[in-house]
Amino acid sequence: MHQPLAKLSTEPSTQPLTKPSTEPVTQPSTEPSTQMSTLVPTHLSTEPSVQSSTQSPAHLANGFNDLLGKIRNIGLKSEDVFCNLRIPNQFQSGKDEISLVILTGRGVFCIDVKDWRGEVTQQKEKWHVKLGEEDASVRQFADPVQAIKAKATNLRSHLQRGAVSLDPAHFIPRVLLLSPDCLLSSQLQTRKEVVTHAHLNAFLRSFSEDFMTWAMDAFLPCWMSGHLSYRQLWDAREVLSRTGTWDQVRLLDGRQLQGDYRGCQHLAVLRQETEELEFTGPGILASLPLWETLGYTPLVAVTMYRRGVRSLFFRPTSGTASIPQCSHVVFRIEGEEADGRIPVDHIHSISLSV
Incomplete structure (x- = not known):
């Protein structure tokens, strides 16, 4: 839902933005790519480029x-x-x-x-x-x-x-x-x-x-x-x-990405009913290698908040879900030509425009 007088984010990557991954960063190619990329937070610089x-x-x-x-x-x-x-x-x-x-x-x-x-x-x-x-x-x-x-x-x-x-x-x-x-x-x-x-x-x-x-x-x-x-x-x-703006992803380190939320294979989200997705990780103990050897898959809890309904003490939800910690959210950053993937355990919340 559009909010009048919403301030522009001062975080970079409103037109330029990021990419999270544990893999080493390779030198980017000068040729345009149509492949889906993985969003790496280290690319979120607070300093504008010369260009x-x-x-x-x-x-x-x-x-x-x-x-x-x-x-x-x-x-x-x-x-x-x-x-x-x-x-x-x-x-x-x-x-x-x-x-x-x-x-x-x-x-x-x-x-x-x-x-x-x-x-x-x-x-x-x-x-x-x-x-x-x-x-x-x-x-x-x-x-x-x-x-x-x-x-x-x-x-x-x-x-x-x-x-x-x-x-x-x-x-x-x-x-x-x-x-x-x-x-x-x-x-x-x-x-x-x-x-x-x-x-x-x-x-x-x-x-x-x-x-x-x-x-x-x-x-x-x-x-x-x-x-x-x-x-x-x-x-x-x-x-x-009722006219849309941009979706926003807030990362756990406080940085924000602006663009279009494309979806997640483990989530079924009704945009017209859902205003925000909140992600809660499994915690440190559940992420230990011991649990993986025992066949336990760490899960991330996702809470979906209903659009347009707020109160001082209570915020109604439109649904909840538990998804594997290794899942990704597909997100097209503003100004990018290809979709990117953000690991769900890097995400604090996602605000959905109409």
């Missing part, structure tokens, strides 16, 4: 969390702000992530957040980010403005499938550049879809509504005011709250 320094997970997460704090301060309702929604693409063959979706009377703001640092120019359909004077290396990105426009169109189609029909003019795409060290070329500075750090506060203040705007929206029909009606906002909010 990804334009938008490292830690930098982006810190800047994103600061942005969410500013959004709270301007008075936007938390239920109208959605983070990291994954929207089916045009052919519903995959999903694209939108950093922020904000519902307002003026429309649905679709915002992609970037933490690029350096000089940014455009050449044809690519944006070039020069990392620095000393490094002088340049990274190429697909045009983020065209990308967020496409995502806004896909979001409109997604809402239509949920019986919420909104005019295309009510979808407002924006690319938000958080870093003050991002220097745009004069050509890009004229793009109305791009919001730089210098204009961030003014952009956020535009979401504040005065009393007269509130009164007009309350009493004027939407076809006269040009704003979304309360009913349209309510219906859109309902559909977006």
Whole structure:
């Protein structure tokens, strides 16, 4: 279930992430692999690589969390702000992530957040980010403005499938550049879809509504005011709250992986009913070699917690299971092209999106 204003994890491997195994780590091949990999925790570095320094997970997460704090301060309702929604693409063959979706009377703001640092120019359909004077290396990105426009169109189609029909003019795409060290070329500075750090506060203040705007929206029909009606906002909010984000695996050492849970051969999980899987190991004594020689197989207990039901003292479950300690969970890390396997005795819990 989507949780509004959920903070981005500062752990690496949101786009880059890990791999647990007891086998020695071999030198990775430069050729893409379609084979299932084993996730190794030692690959979870807290230091961003040189190549990804334009938008490292830690930098982006810190800047994103600061942005969410500013959004709270301007008075936007938390239920109208959605983070990291994954929207089916045009052919519903995959999903694209939108950093922020904000519902307002003026429309649905679709915002992609970037933490690029350096000089940014455009050449044809690519944006070039020069990392620095000393490094002088340049990274190429697909045009983020065209990308967020496409995502806004896909979001409109997604809402239509949920019986919420909104005019295309009510979808407002924006690319938000958080870093003050991002220097745009004069050509890009004229793009109305791009919001730089210098204009961030003014952009956020535009979401504040005065009393007269509130009164007009309350009493004027939407076809006269040009704003979304309360009913349209309510219906859109309902559909977006059921829209998935990423699944998260929390490892026993405290690190987190973000991606798609693919399953486990020993578990039958109903995603619509299950919000979280909690893993409890067999303990040290049960893992001793003596038990293995006696034919005993150590087991890991899995508790499945029911979605959407919480209380202060009790959390209802949708099921329990005991699986062999040698079992693996199949998980596709965000940004990876192949599924990986995580030993269940490395896992503390798995949170499932809708």
